[in-house]
Amino acid sequence: MEKRIGVYICACGGNISDYVDIEKVKESITGENAVLLAKTTMFACGDANQKDMDSDIRKNDLNGIVVASCSPKLHLSTFRAVSERAGLNKYNYVHANIREQASWAHSDDKPGATEKAILLVKAAIAKARHASSLEPIKIKSKKSVAVIGAGIAGIKAAQALSAMGDKVYLIEKESKIGGNLLNINRVNPESETGEEIVKRLSKEIENEENITLLTGHRITSGSGNIGDFVLTLKGNNNPGEDNFPEKEINVGSVLVATGFESYSPLTGEYGYGQLPGVVTLAQFNKLLKGQNGMSFVAFGKEVKSVAFIYCVGSREIKGDNKYCSRYCCSAAIQSALDLSERFPDSDIYHLTRGVRSYGKQELLYKEANRRGDLFIQFPDKEPPVIEEKDDKIIIKVKDILSGKRELEAETDIVVLVTGMVPVQDDNTGSIFKLPRGRDKFYNEIHMKLRPVETAIDGVTIAGACQGPKNASESVNSALAAAAKSHSLVSTGELELEPIVAYVDEDKCTWCDECSKACPFNAISVIEMFQKSIARINKSTCKGCGMCLPVCPTDAIELISFTNKEIEDMIDVLSQ
Amino acid sequence: MAKIDRKFSKELKKYGAFDFTSCYNCGNCTAVCSLATKDEAFPRELVRLSALGVKEEIESSLKPWSCYYCGECSSLCPQSADPGELMMSLRRWLTARYDWTGLSGLLYKSVPVLVGAMLLMVAAVILFANYKQFNVKEIMHFGHLFEMYAIATVFLLILLPNILRMWYLTVIRPGKNPPFTKYFKSAGVLFLHMFTQKRTLGCDDNQRRWFEHFILVIGYLTLLMMTVLLGWMGTENIFVIVAGYLVSAIVFIVTADFVKERIKAKKELNRHSRLKKLSRHSRPSDWLFVIWLFLMGLTAFAVRLFVDLDIINNNLWIYLIHLTVLVQWALIIVPFGKWTHFMYRSFSMYFQSLITENNKGS
Numbered sequence: 033m034e035k036r037i038g039v040y041i042c043a044c045g046g047n048i049s050d051y052v053d054i055e056k057v058k059e060s061i062t063g064e065n066a067v068l069l070a071k072t073t074m075f076a077c078g079d080a081n082q083k084d085m086d087s088d089i090r091k092n093d094l095n096g097i098v099v100a101s102c103s104p105k106l107h108l109s110t111f112r113a114v115s116e117r118a119g120l121n122k123y124n125y126v127h128a129n130i131r132e133q134a135s136w137a138h139s140d141d142k143p144g145a146t147e148k149a150i151l152l153v154k155a156a157i158a159k160a161r162h163a164s165s166l167e168p169i170k171i172k173s174k175k176s177v178a179v180i181g182a183g184i185a186g187i188k189a190a191q192a193l194s195a196m197g198d199k200v201y202l203i204e205k206e207s208k209i210g211g212n213l214l215n216i217n218r219v220n221p222e223s224e225t226g227e228e229i230v231k232r233l234s235k236e237i238e239n240e241e242n243i244t245l246l247t248g249h250r251i252t253s254g255s256g257n258i259g260d261f262v263l264t265l266k267g268n269n270n271p272g273e274d275n276f277p278e279k280e281i282n283v284g285s286v287l288v289a290t291g292f293e294s295y296s297p298l299t300g301e302y303g304y305g306q307l308p309g310v311v312t313l314a315q316f317n318k319l320l321k322g323q324n325g326m327s328f329v330a331f332g333k334e335v336k337s338v339a340f341i342y343c344v345g346s347r348e349i350k351g352d353n354k355y356c357s358r359y360c361c362s363a364a365i366q367s368a369l370d371l372s373e374r375f376p377d378s379d380i381y382h383l384t385r386g387v388r389s390y391g392k393q394e395l396l397y398k399e400a401n402r403r404g405d406l407f408i409q410f411p412d413k414e415p416p417v418i419e420e421k422d423d424k425i426i427i428k429v430k431d432i433l434s435g436k437r438e439l440e441a442e443t444d445i446v447v448l449v450t451g452m453v454p455v456q457d458d459n460t461g462s463i464f465k466l467p468r469g470r471d472k473f474y475n476e477i478h479m480k481l482r483p484v485e486t487a488i489d490g491v492t493i494a495g496a497c498q499g500p501k502n503a504s505e506s507v508n509s510a511l512a513a514a515a516k517s518h519s520l521v522s523t524g525e526l527e528l529e530p531i532v533a534y535v536d537e538d539k540c541t542w543c544d545e546c547s548k549a550c551p552f553n554a555i556s557v558i559e560m561f562q563k564s565i566a567r568i569n570k571s572t573c574k575g576c577g578m579c580l581p582v583c584p585t586d587a588i589e590l591i592s593f594t595n596k597e598i599e600d601m602i603d604v605l606s607q
Numbered sequence: 608m609a610k611i612d613r614k615f616s617k618e619l620k621k622y623g624a625f626d627f628t629s630c631y632n633c634g635n636c637t638a639v640c641s642l643a644t645k646d647e648a649f650p651r652e653l654v655r656l657s658a659l660g661v662k663e664e665i666e667s668s669l670k671p672w673s674c675y676y677c678g679e680c681s682s683l684c685p686q687s688a689d690p691g692e693l694m695m696s697l698r699r700w701l702t703a704r705y706d707w708t709g710l711s712g713l714l715y716k717s718v719p720v721l722v723g724a725m726l727l728m729v730a731a732v733i734l735f736a737n738y739k740q741f742n743v744k745e746i747m748h749f750g751h752l753f754e755m756y757a758i759a760t761v762f763l764l765i766l767l768p769n770i771l772r773m774w775y776l777t778v779i780r781p782g783k784n785p786p787f788t789k790y791f792k793s794a795g796v797l798f799l800h801m802f803t804q805k806r807t808l809g810c811d812d813n814q815r816r817w818f819e820h821f822i823l824v825i826g827y828l829t830l831l832m833m834t835v836l837l838g839w840m841g842t843e844n845i846f847v848i849v850a851g852y853l854v855s856a857i858v859f860i861v862t863a864d865f866v867k868e869r870i871k872a873k874k875e876l877n878r879h880s881r882l883k884k885l886s887r888h889s890r891p892s893d894w895l896f897v898i899w900l901f902l903m904g905l906t907a908f909a910v911r912l913f914v915d916l917d918i919i920n921n922n923l924w925i926y927l928i929h930l931t932v933l934v935q936w937a938l939i940i941v942p943f944g945k946w947t948h949f950m951y952r953s954f955s956m957y958f959q960s961l962i963t964e965n966n967k968g969s
Contacts (some may be wrong), residue, residue, distance in 0.1 A: 381611075406659070437609060440608045
């Protein structure tokens, strides 16, 4: 079909036209092969120009559009939408960036910037000549979601999905639900304990028809892609039965909420594992919970004073855990409040590196201060030293607030306020190839803009498996992930981007290079025409192009970025 | 290495300190204090040391005496930790530490003990009068002797040893041994501050109030000297008698005006201050000294008047009241009460100048 291309060159209110002579750009492309009309405009993205484009497309029956303006990150979708409104398939639109790549980059060389802009626009026109209409790939999606991990995030996500009508498999490797929440005494600011919250939630999901609870189950393998994942589970709650039957479930989306593990202090870290009386926060909470008498008795003595050491395993100066675990300051203060409520005469020390009791949790800090807890901030590089003397533990600490005075305090128990670390057993992560950040927690695509999606289509993340979060933050992210997973399965059908790779069966000799290069596991081998050839899974392929250059026989092409298109563009640019 | 003592903050609260443990060390109090300097910063530092309970350091600090409690810090404290009152409590606590008898601390912390001691003095005077069969001449003669001996004894047995203890705790124990000659060179500082209290001007620029206070100090001191040394009450010397009346009159007028101004200022402060409770924590013993000083002057005046009107023989009670007030003042209020603050403040300036000059020298 004959190409009829319209070109629009944007002044960007001077951002472009101050350095690039856009009239000259227009002149030099007028008369180019297949260019039917060329226009300049003050703001291509403005309403007036969008309406102009619309009527130009309809009037002249244009089937290719080029806008030379800012970065496609900003307005590619704007102009694709204009094409669609005018009845033209959006893949006939090509974007040329003459702001970031010409006017801004070469503001010191106006003729040079103009010359480069002309070439960029011509290259875009060359690509537009090949542009053709594409239809999104449509695939069926199972109307079900697997939620992995039944901590507070997993449970709340399962409830939300169930309420929206999706079938949910809630998979938990332990024999009961609740996860880390079970170890938390009082979840501030309410007076409910972690156990009570879990009990309530457990009762709530018990009768939900949409939720299938699979406690004591591990995932042994996973395959498939967005809309159609297959997970194999194995029950491990009957230790006597080795041959517990495997179970297979088929879901449209996977929501990962595998939580965190508490940092476990090294032997000798602040005397941990060496001195009796040095415990982690979780161990201390258990100790406190178990007290029935009039006085606090532990380690064979009456406990009259307790010292909390903050940031153990978090914000490390030397170690790998550079991050702040967010919840621990407030959790430690809450435990201290629980202690002083139960045993009001306790002497409580908080050895901190600056208290981060953000938001409403600040009230806890204030209350602890009011009750006379002593907060001592020590220098980051000079942590407290723990020694044993007779029956007591001696803490030596430098106090920043009194000019780094060296102080000594006697205490009965030292509580190491340990932070969060990623779950060590990375079964789920390795099955789904979930990317991890530098801190080893699972990574979202964009912390602010796509906070619960992963690079793996159809797999969302929620809660502390993504990074340290307290209970309410975990629930926030769980509900977001549930909404996202639901949006993938709700209609039973998914539309995927059609820009994917395809294989020329004649040329392919199956050398396996492409499948090794594929970061998304989208390439497999099939037998066809009496030989092995590569097959690309359209619903997993992201169109990244990694497989193209490694193919020795040039058998793979990427839709809308074919060799012919790229070569034509390069020809123009090298003129 | 200083040892943290959590009981200290509880003890300090018995001396009146309010909620100072809620301090979050923002330092507003130090920033706003007109007496704090870069080298001598307070009250935040002392609030912190008090929360930590490092007793030895607090004991050796002269900073509490540098504060004249204008209250600015307390009214601006975002945590309502009342740093001004903490400084006051530290002064009370230090007074108790300096006092070797331990009575100061007892009288500060317990109102019943204070009232009991005062009543004991009343009983002693009545018993004594009874023993002398209410003979006016003998009682007045004894009273005059008592004035002299009591003041000398209190000075030698209580005040002098306490000053020496203060000197030991703040100068000697921290190892700041100034050379011997400095003690003479700095003596001027001691007397300057003892008689003028000129440092208050740095805290409160009300010159009138300072001047009145100065007149009162001199006035009461003169009155005391006239009674004790010149025997104003019993003398026949017409010059002494008239001078005594004159000084009394001045003292009463200035006192009345001073109190009036004080009440006005306090009302003003309360209206502007977020912290309405300012000065609410003043201990009864803080006011005793002033009231008793006034009562003493008033009763002395009345006794002299009774003598001159020749009605004293039939009205011995007025002298007994005067004697009671005197005994209470000399045996309880001066050695163990607020009056000592005045003394310690002056000595603190003196010791401070010894130490700073010493530092300059080395």
